[in-house]
Structures are given as C-alpha cells and as structure tokens.
Amino acid sequence: MKVINHIREIRQKKGITQVKMAEDLQITRQTVNAIEKNKYNPSLELALKLIQYFDVPIEELFYLEKPEGE
Numbered sequence: 779m780k781v782i783n784h785i786r787e788i789r790q791k792k793g794i795t796q797v798k799m800a801e802d803l804q805i806t807r808q809t810v811n812a813i814e815k816n817k818y819n820p821s822l823e824l825a826l827k828l829i830q831y832f833d834v835p836i837e838e839l840f841y842l843e844k845p846e847g848e
Contacts, residue, residue, distance in 0.1 A: 786814040788839065790815050805825055812841040 789799055800807040805824065810843075812818035820828065829836055 779845060781819050781840055782816055782843050783813065783840050784840060785810075785828065785832075787832060789814075792832065799831070803831060814848070 789796070796807045796810045800810050801829070803810075809818065813820055825836075825840065829839055832839065
C-alpha cells in the first residue's frame with residue numbers, strides 16, 4: 779500500500795507557498811515538492827511537524843491508498 783497525502787491541497791487552501799513552508803519547517807523546497815507529489819514519504823518526525831504546522835488530524839493529511847479491488 780502507498781501513503782498518499784493532501785499536503786498540497788491543505789497548503790494552498792491556507793495560502794502558504796512551498797518556499798514559506800520549507801523555511802518554516804527548515805527543509806528544502808525540493809523536499810516539499812517531492813512529498814506533495816508522493817515521491818517521498820516524510821520521516822515520522824517531519825510527518826508530526828506537518829500535522830502540527832497545519833493543525834489538522836493525521837487522517838486529513840495522510841492516508842493509505844487502497845489496493846485495486848477493495
């Protein structure tokens with residue numbers, strides 16, 4: 779199963795740029811981009827920081843993609 783996230787949608791809804799988010803979380807903009815494109819799963823520490831940063835429940839930010847046929 780693949781971890782999917784709604785970081786881009788939540789970030790855009792809150793009017794935050796990738797650059798601002800990267801600066802606030804002390805990561806690179808490239809990392810933000812890779813996470814948003816589901817090419818990179820954040821570490822547990824970064825995932826917890828993202829939940830706190832956006833002030834949303836974990837289920838709103840991340841979920842497991844269901845396999846075909848389920």
